[in-house]
Amino acid sequence: MSDAARPVGQGVQEKDRRATAAKWLDAVGLSGFKEALPRELFGGMRQRVNIARAFAPSPELVLLDEAFSALDDVTATRLRQDFKTLAQAQSTTFLIVTHSIDEAIFLLFGAPAHLTAEITVPPHAFEDRALSDQIKDEVRTLIAAGARVH
Template sequence: MATFEVRGLGKEFPTDPPVRALDGIDLSIGEGDFVVLLGPSGCGKSTLLDILSGLQDKTEGEVLFEGVPVAGTNSRIGVVFQDASLYPWRTVARNVEIGLEFRGVPRAERRAAAAEYLTQVGLAGFERKYPHQLSGGMRQRAGIARTLATEPAVLLMDEPFGAVDHLTRIQLQRDLLALWESRRRTVVFVTHDVGEAVYLADRVILLSPRPGRVHREFPIDVPRPRRKGDIELLALESEIYQALGRIEEQADAEL
């Protein structure tokens, strides 16, 4: 059974005039897959991710999670946003604990889970620090640890590294791959960065300009572990850039 099955998905926002964000999306995401959604700004990548998470409703079509229609949020689906959105008055550890706290998990178990996942993301020793005492990359690591602490089967990630500097972004990509390879959670990851997409993904789903449709799927068959700058990755980047150029030219011609 696929983790997600998306069939004929459409999304229209009831503005004046209405905005058609997604149209006719068909997509299957298997258990343990690392899938990246890529496309021009405004193509509906984040909207699609929100629908998968249950944070937004679809307009038409069908979205199944583990064979069941998505209807609201699900504790088996964790979401990581671009902004870690840590509570400034809580320590790093207490930020990581918060999802478990909402579930009524006893304090000792929460603390043990926070310590475990902060260690996994490289923040051991920072449990008692406050968000303002961390760098941007460290805050994002804490946000990932907070999501992992709830033990989701799926991670939906909306440009989680978009707000950090280039070197930190590369390290966070490596850290994410290490976490993924250790547990093989299903990951759906949104980015504008073609290099990031081919480095991380099993498959890259290229969406067309609004309304977003699946323009093309790129399987990334380069063996892991991968290295930045590998000739095979660069060739795939070039192929995707060419496809992006063609769909943008087509969109301009239709204006």
């Protein structure tokens, strides 16, 4: 594995880890908080740290599970824009789970993207073992076929 592809922290010297952390804290607007403890950061700042942590190892895919839902509207709007800008700059694919239609539209369709699969999950589907297995098989089939948002 090349050093560029190696996850940060695995066989990477401390000075290189610190340089990567500094680079990403700068990228998310927290250059003045490099020595701050988590308890010293507000919610939006903590989420910016999470975004920096997600991008630090140069991933091919970033997963977002309700990443902006606990934030106030102003902070969430700004962080969505910042995340999208970073993802585009890094050519990073991201998968989002969200209950916000506005968020989905902004993140997915505000940039070059297309939806290649939709799966409807009926209420209580996972209480029915056969239906649950059928849905999981459908997801696996779509993944194997290369279904993704890009």
